[in-house]
Amino acid sequence: MGRVKLQIKKIENTTNRQVTFSKRRNGLMKKAYELSVLCDVDVALIMFSPSGRVSIFSGNRSIDEIMTRYVNLPEHERGKLQNQEYLQKALGKFKSEADRRYQPATSPGSVDSQVEEMQQKILKCKCQLEDMEKRLRIYEGDSSDINTLFEAEYREQILQVNLKQVRMRKQVLQDQYNSPGAQTTTQATDNPQDWDHGMDQVLVDDVVKLSLLEEETRSVEDKSCETDGFEGTQDGV
Amino acid sequence: MGRVKLQIKKIENTTNRQVTFSKRRNGLMKKAYELSVLCDVDVALIMFSPSGRVSIFSGNRSIDEIMTRYVNLPEHERGKLQNQEYLQKALGKFKSEADRRYQPATSPGSVDSQVEEMQQKILKCKCQLEDMEKRLRIYEGDSSDINTLFEAEYREQILQVNLKQVRMRKQVLQDQYNSPGAQTTTQATDNPQDWDHGMDQVLVDDVVKLSLLEEETRSVEDKSCETDGFEGTQDGV
DNA sequence: CCTCCTATATATAAGAA
């Protein structure tokens, strides 16, 4: 933004980089501040300047309180992919190369440990993948992999229950649509969780993927908070 | 910024606050991303949505690594932290990636390609995970998470296809059971025409068409806010 | 490193879908 459209890649000129950092850091903090006040939410921002000095901002409560809140989150809430991966997609593919560019600048002495770390990461991902695949097979698994009547009936039942729920929900939505003013009805349901059969292949797979193609990855908020009184506080500016 | 100059004070209208949060969060992440790339610095951003869900961004390295780097700074460089020890401990537990200390760059060399390869592998895994999560939500997601008629119909279609397949398979197995030796055990080619039970009719074409129009992204994670001071109660949809 | 200035690039509030 400014006189010239700037490429999002490392600014090579040291002085320029410093200046830009300074300006943008302020901009970022301002934005963070505004967000925390406007939406009354916790925001924590930590930035290390090119020279190694740290700058922080935190809205609504202290930085360590927010960090504590963060580290106390259950893993699935914390370890998701709301960060870079998300951004890569949200902002577009252009990032990938700029992102990789940094990699070479990694240390040499720790390469071993880094590699090791990455391998662990990969392993972890693969475990998760396996787990999910297992669960997914219950639903998407090719029916030809069902070898016993019992299995077939079991799966049929699961699907029936699920279908029924969805239809009920659909009905509610239709009613709502037909008669605006009606209240949102959210019925509690139990969802099948830990079933394990052994099946492969996916038939509806392509259909599903199709719809996922143009989707974005982002968490969606579905509820809001109603607080009486508002108090925007910030420390760390 | 926008049609109207906005006062920096809590937005009282819940819906508006949500929307603004969503938009500004993205904007903030983008800015943070740009800063991290342009200036080649570590940036960590943690935001809790009005509903208590967390959104994070981290540039150059993982959020845990950056937090660790921050927490381990000498006190005079960042101010006193109330929970320093606790945080250090907690962060240390994120063994997967949090124990990498900051290290200056030297000369990488041949290991680069290997590292990059692994990086891509990780990214790929994460994408797969994400993809599967979405598919899984179709089945395991609570039906109350469905908010549009479109979504409901979409899920219904998929479940119908699946149910039908299972029933076909079940039929095959039953026949086999009734007349042993008459058919191959592992036979899987069931023909819809032969096994039409007359219910849950599905036209795959419709499903595909549907999915093209559809959009659906919802986080079905349970949320937990322990040390926070807001009480979320409101209807988001 | 910060401030001011100016021309542009971006972000985003509203409103509709």
Added chain:
DNA sequence: TTTCTTATATATAGGAG
């Protein structure tokens, strides 16, 4: 909630002090 549009408000690159 997300997406798209449009009108405006802001952020910020370059340059000077």
